[in-house]
Amino acid sequence: MPSQSGWRPLDMAVVGGGIGGLSAAVALRRAGHKVTIYERADYAGEVGASVSCAANGTKWLREWGVDIPKADPVVLRKLIRRDWKTGEPDSVYDLGDYEEKWGDVYNMFHRQYMHATLMESAVGKDGKGFPAKLIVNHQCSELDTQTGTITFTNGNTASHEVVIGADGIGSAVRGLIGITPERRAADASCLHANVDTAEAVKLGLVDYSQNSALEYWGGLNTHYKIVLSPCNGGSLLSYYCFFPREKGDYSNQNWNAESTVEELLAPFPDLDPQVKAHLSIGKDVRPWRLWVHKPYPWWQKGVVCVIGDAAHPMMPDQSQGACMAIEDAACLGIVFGEKYFNGDISECLQTYERVRMPRATRVQAAAAKARENINERIGFSSNTDSAVYKVSDEMEKLTIEEMNAYDMHADVAKNFCYRFW
Numbered sequence: 001m002p003s004q005s006g007w008r009p010l011d012m013a014v015v016g017g018g019i020g021g022l023s024a025a026v027a028l029r030r031a032g033h034k035v036t037i038y039e040r041a042d043y044a045g046e047v048g049a050s051v052s053c054a055a056n057g058t059k060w061l062r063e064w065g066v067d068i069p070k071a072d073p074v075v076l077r078k079l080i081r082r083d084w085k086t087g088e089p090d091s092v093y094d095l096g097d098y099e100e101k102w103g104d105v106y107n108m109f110h111r112q113y114m115h116a117t118l119m120e121s122a123v124g125k126d127g128k129g130f131p132a133k134l135i136v137n138h139q140c141s142e143l144d145t146q147t148g149t150i151t152f153t154n155g156n157t158a159s160h161e162v163v164i165g166a167d168g169i170g171s172a173v174r175g176l177i178g179i180t181p182e183r184r185a186a187d188a189s190c191l192h193a194n195v196d197t198a199e200a201v202k203l204g205l206v207d208y209s210q211n212s213a214l215e216y217w218g219g220l221n222t223h224y225k226i227v228l229s230p231c232n233g234g235s236l237l238s239y240y241c242f243f244p245r246e247k248g249d250y251s252n253q254n255w256n257a258e259s260t261v262e263e264l265l266a267p268f269p270d271l272d273p274q275v276k277a278h279l280s281i282g283k284d285v286r287p288w289r290l291w292v293h294k295p296y297p298w299w300q301k302g303v304v305c306v307i308g309d310a311a312h313p314m315m316p317d318q319s320q321g322a323c324m325a326i327e328d329a330a331c332l333g334i335v336f337g338e339k340y341f342n343g344d345i346s347e348c349l350q351t352y353e354r355v356r357m358p359r360a361t362r363v364q365a366a367a368a369k370a371r372e373n374i375n376e377r378i379g380f381s382s383n384t385d386s387a388v389y390k391v392s393d394e395m396e397k398l399t400i401e402e403m404n405a406y407d408m409h410a411d412v413a414k415n416f417c418y419r420f421w
């Protein structure tokens with residue numbers, strides 16, 4: 001298809017400079033647009049934790065020229081599910097041929113490093129497109145969805161041709177386009193802790209970093225689950241510890257509220273002693289609020305849209321939250337690219353919504369399913385030979401093929417095909 005004759009560089013705002021917002025800034029910069037990112041915080045006090053980036057996310061980082069090695073990821077080799085009490089593996093999904101099959105690796109990043117690397121791609125002077133502008137300490141509070149005028153809590157205002165709300169699970173932009181989330185606190189709570197690999201090894205504990213694996217204890221017909229993800233080249237072990245909410249309710253705590261190691265260990269008296277010993281030297285123990293949101297009826301209005309957790313917050317159990325935000329950004333880059341954008345902003349935002357909503361909503365539902373059944377998790381859902389394998393509906397399960405073989409360019413083309421009728 002030839003370039004659209006009405007294409008022009010747009011003046012775009014991204015509200016929120018998290019993983020989704022920075023990805024959108026990179027994708028839209030590469031597509032030739034001028035982007036300003038407004039972030040409410042100044043990024044001080046960010047806490048370390050891992051973030052999964054499977055091939056369906058890594059693919060876009062690679063296409064945008066993001067310096068992935070600089071973020072020092074662990075390239076995952078396996079998914080391992082272990083018995084809760086003994087730690088014996090009972091389901092192992094081998095990722096040995098993952099890159100060969102899907103064209104990209106499964107990266108496990110440290111959030112801050114991933115963030116810094118994306119930031120460099122968004123605002124740095126190298127690379128294709130105009131460097132994005134970053135304006136911190138600007139919290140969006142009002143928005144005119146027709147004119148693109150944003151008002152911030154500090155009294156400043158700004159107007160842009162397109163406004164992208166990437167302001168996370170508590171999104172203000174979402175409310176300003178008329179959505180009131182239907183949500184409930186999840187039945188599970190989560191505490192996160194970091195363990196320094198060198199310290200664990202010095203104490204004679206198991207060196208889990210050697211496995212380059214996402215490792216799970218529990219998670220079968222229960223809310224008890226430990227998830228271990230190595231990051232920072234393996235020097236840091238990021239532990240997500242889930243338990244029934246009645247054992248400790250953190251649903252209204254914010255991520256920066258520090259908890260103690262005693263609180264972390266309390267729900268797990270009978271856990272495999274090897275991993276428990278790791279948790280007992282955990283640092284930066286923090287609650288992660290878990291809320292189940294029903295899918296929203298729309299994601300765009302006027303010249304505004306939402307992406308990432310602002311559009312489709314999900315349970316963490318498919319490790320796809322960041323990847324879905326990256327895919328949203330990629331979709332915006334495509335629909336506003338020279339191939340499709342002809343000057344009609346609202347047509348592009350509607351196409352973005354049509355392309356992204358079915359896929360992200362399906363992952364959102366699958367993440368909720370995987371909360372209590374690890375066999376529903378992408379990867380394990382293909383491990384049909386495992387003795388513990390059982391899914392609720394073989395035909396409906398989310399598979400690694402569906403996630404990684406997806407062709408977004410074809411999907412966008414299909415959604416623009418009415419132009420030729």
Ligand SMILES: Cc1cc2nc3c(=O)[nH]c(=O)nc-3n(C[C@H](O)[C@H](O)[C@H](O)COP(=O)(O)OP(=O)(O)OC[C@H]3O[C@@H](n4cnc5c(N)ncnc54)[C@H](O)[C@@H]3O)c2cc1C
Pocket residue numbers: 015016017018019020021038039040041049050051052053138139140141166167168169170171172173192255288307308309310316319320321322323325
């Ligand atoms: C501890 C933790 C671990 C996680 N681990 C994983 C994982 O392993 N794999 C995975 O795929 N996903 C993971 N997730 C989820 C994943 O990080 C999110 O799905 C993903 O970051 C979504 O990105 P986002 O940009 O939409 O939102 P966020 O990353 O939440 O970013 C939103 C940004 O908007 C800013 N903001 C908020 N309100 C305003 C406002 N009114 N005005 C201006 N700025 C505003 C915030 O300060 C923030 O910088 C994890 C999340 C957490 C908290």
